[in-house]
Amino acid sequence: MTEFKGVFIVADGLGGRPTDTPEGKTCLEAARTPHLDELARRGALGLLDPIAPGVRPGSDTAHLSLFGYDPFEEYPGRGVFEAVGVGLEVHEGDVCFRTNFATVDEDFVVKDRRAGRIHEGQEELERALQGLQPRSAPDVEVLFKASTEHRGALVLRGPDLSPSVSEADPHATGQRVREVVPLEDTPQARRTAQILNEIIRRSYEILKDLPLNRDRAAKGLPPANLLLPRGPSTVPRFETLPRRYGIKGAVIAAGALYIGIGRLLGLEFHRAEGATGGLDTDIRSKIALALEELQTKDFVFVHIKGTDTAGHDRNARAKIEFLERIDEALGALVEGLDWERTHLAFTGDHATPIAYGDHVSDPVPVLFVGPNVLPDATEAFHERAALRGGLHRFAGRVVPMLAGYNNWLRKFGT
């Protein structure tokens, strides 16, 4: 193992805006976060542009950027992260999609893009969709795996496929599911579009009369009666973190995307008990597992989703409470980390302010702490403190900087 270890914690959608609360405070300012404030006093703050100033990040592109990969160069599309995250094996040449279970009427008009954020029956749905073999393409294998709530992943495997196809998801209720069309004039794109249209049609045939959906209809719940693929992607070839830095690392996350990113970057996935990816997740359990993994690993990446969810829900109270729960859980880290040999980076992958309810490009606070980090004068961890942070402002590359403090970097030149 390396001399120093690294812990990288991302609170998804961490950042906010002064419009978050009536008092003009961001949620992070309003939250009581004594542990983060103590870490801020011991370390240094910066203002992080997840990708670049004025670039509005997705969670996938932002994470790539934070890990030190240029998303403009290396972003393969979303699907592969979800596919790997739900545990599908992918091979070069596969075309991957994330999927939603949606609710449509018999005319394929979308009633609910998330089938009421369905919490049940994922196994039944997944089982029903096995053998989705397209009749129009007998040489193509179709893999499907359900994930949390309405989420899942679809992989097409076979010759002559292309990710250059449009999305079926109209991204709005009350609109018809769109016909998938090729986005480039190639036989591969045309064939892939045709396969997808067949899969979508057949998913409705298979799902509409599923016992689960009859039950839901009886209870007045929206049925999960259509598979809606989106985010087509290829399978990338990242230089993994173990290869880049000569380390062993783990990812502790619940959301498939984050598990997938970690796995594709060469991290070992570990499931923390009680981690749900939602506001009800057990953050203490994740931190405890991180401390455990650090016994045998050089690097642990912990992803916490609830902050983003509360932001999307435009629920300031929920976001503040969740931030306070993160801070409580960090107590175990403040106590338990070997601070003479460990550097911690804590940040968000973007801001999800309450009034807007979606990702924005505003910079977010980032904290580095550990023996090689020169402390600055900040005494709290939030957006306003980060405006005076000693690390000033930079774009992405949080993990390379952490690797720098850990003496893991190879020299460029001599």
Next chain:
Amino acid sequence: MTEFKGVFIVADGLGGRPTDTPEGKTCLEAARTPHLDELARRGALGLLDPIAPGVRPGSDTAHLSLFGYDPFEEYPGRGVFEAVGVGLEVHEGDVCFRTNFATVDEDFVVKDRRAGRIHEGQEELERALQGLQPRSAPDVEVLFKASTEHRGALVLRGPDLSPSVSEADPHATGQRVREVVPLEDTPQARRTAQILNEIIRRSYEILKDLPLNRDRAAKGLPPANLLLPRGPSTVPRFETLPRRYGIKGAVIAAGALYIGIGRLLGLEFHRAEGATGGLDTDIRSKIALALEELQTKDFVFVHIKGTDTAGHDRNARAKIEFLERIDEALGALVEGLDWERTHLAFTGDHATPIAYGDHVSDPVPVLFVGPNVLPDATEAFHERAALRGGLHRFAGRVVPMLAGYNNWLRKFGT
């Protein structure tokens, strides 16, 4: 001459970490530097990423970046800087190497990669290695020049050569000198590898019985009995600083690398009396020569190596004392510069902290001072002050910024 003049001083490996001293101060914080502090009060500080956040710089790549050249695009390899720095003329198509005199046993096992940092006999060694004409390649000319201590440079000139060859240097004692192998499958790379292997073998034949080495053996000193080439490079075509800015400039340095960089960027080299490139160098003499050169030049680049050497030696006391000697020498600049018409930039090319003893990616403080620089609130020059620096944080491009203050820049667009 231009209206404003520019002085660019690099203290190599300037930056440090809070682990440099038991009190948690960096060497630069611990050093008494009244002149630098006065200049900080009069000017503005920034935090400089030599290349980019989380990129660990070599001295060569960092200097290119500080001078405003993108090392990811324009770095030719190290050898050519050394070759030009020791005074070899290079032509397009040459393949250049830096070399070490090393100590090996009869089985070519490395006993000392630097022949005890040999301080004597450079002329005798250089003379002995003239006429190293490879028998396997009569159309290739071999140029060799010894430099300070164990250092030197080798240039291969002729048709069909390539820098894509591996290094003979095992970079560790107790290991055998490695066979040079082609790094690409071309006749040029194969031929260059063959030539190098012959040169290395023949250098041992020539050097092993040299009177100098017999004397050293008698004194129990490691003989300089092998020439170990490394850092293969092509000859780059930089847009020179005189061409870019319409100026005349000088480089004042002792290390071949820095002289070479300056020369390749179109600066006139001047040797300061007593400048050694070591901790015993005469810094006052360099500053005096800089003031003299400014009589007839628009720009002077002064390179001071000792800070880096002390860092590599993990000697905090030596680094602090050397920093204090730099500061003393800067007194002449504070006194003698025409401050109404001169801008000064002072920085390091990277940090070399004591505990690690090698380059790290941590940002380093940079100071700009002169009539066009808006002063910030900093009152001292060190890493912690730079955390509050008014110039915030930026990557490389110190010389373009200096050129900007000096009104030397051509407009981009209209």
